[in-house]
Amino acid sequence: IMKTRSPALVTFFAAAISLSASAQTLDQPLRTDHQISNTTSDQLILKDPMIAGLLSSSMPGLGHFYTGQNKKGILFLIATVGAFGSAVAFAEPANLHLTDYDKVAYGGNEDGLMTVDELQNWEGGKFQDDAFEDLSTSRKIGTITSAAAGIGLYIWSIVDAKRSSREHNRKVIQKRIDLGLTASQTQTGLALNLHF
Numbered sequence: 001i002m003k004t005r006s007p008a009l010v011t012f013f014a015a016a017i018s019l020s021a022s023a024q025t026l027d028q029p030l031r032t033d034h035q036i037s038n039t040t041s042d043q044l045i046l047k048d049p050m051i052a053g054l055l056s057s058s059m060p061g062l063g064h065f066y067t068g069q070n071k072k073g074i075l076f077l078i079a080t081v082g083a084f085g086s087a088v089a090f091a092e093p094a095n096l097h098l099t100d101y102d103k104v105a106y107g108g109n110e111d112g113l114m115t116v117d118e119l120q121n122w123e124g125g126k127f128q129d130d131a132f133e134d135l136s137t138s139r140k141i142g143t144i145t146s147a148a149a150g151i152g153l154y155i156w157s158i159v160d161a162k163r164s165s166r167e168h169n170r171k172v173i174q175k176r177i178d179l180g181l182t183a184s185q186t187q188t189g190l191a192l193n194l195h196f
Contacts (some may be wrong), residue, residue, distance in 0.1 A: 038130035046172055048166040056161035060154055063161025067168045076157040083150035094131040 047067050056063030060080040064073030103110060108118050120126075132140070 046163040046169050049162040049169075052161040052165040053158050056158045060157040063157070064164060067161065067163055067164045072160075072164070076153065076160070079159060080150055080153040083146050083153055087143050087146035090139050090146060091132065093139065094135050100179070109155060 031173070052063035052066050054063075055066050056076075059077070061073035061075070061077035064070070064076060109115070
């Protein structure tokens with residue numbers, strides 16, 4: 001019995017020695033992980049697409065800041081605010097002030113004094129639609145197109161923040177699980193590196 005176990009033990013020890021030698025030769029290439037070397041711990045954290053969408057719905061571009069895309073977040077914020085600001089600027093002449101309600105066109109008597117009826121018209125926002133109708137065609141088109149662009153950018157910001165979050169998570173998973181070939185002067189092997 002001892003004679004049959006001896007060759008098995010010798011084979012086992014030879015295999016263990018060769019595995020330890022190959023582990024030593026493969027150890028050096030495994031330590032040089034170029035994919036993870038320039039990555040901070042914040043870049044390995046998964047981002048929730050729902051949170052990114054909610055942040056962008058509260059303020060355009062905020063979801064992009066959450067996913068680490070600061071330049072895109074600033075761009076969405078400036079573009080959306082600019083579009084809505086342009087709509088307000090185009091529609092400014094249609095914004096009636098208290099003194100406008102003293103004019104005959106808006107129910108006043110142009111006596112320079114505010115009557116109760118004129119104050120009630122101002123508080124109720126009466127004649128606002130008429131004031132918008134009195135705008136020039138170019139101002140109406142500018143107001144409508146700017147408002148539509150602002151709404152479109154706002155919705156796009158929410159959708160793109162969710163997409164950016166999913167893209168970020170895909171990259172994180174690729175960085176956490178690194179499968180590749182390692183090579184040394186004497187051997188080549190397959191390496192699976194998990195980063196958490």
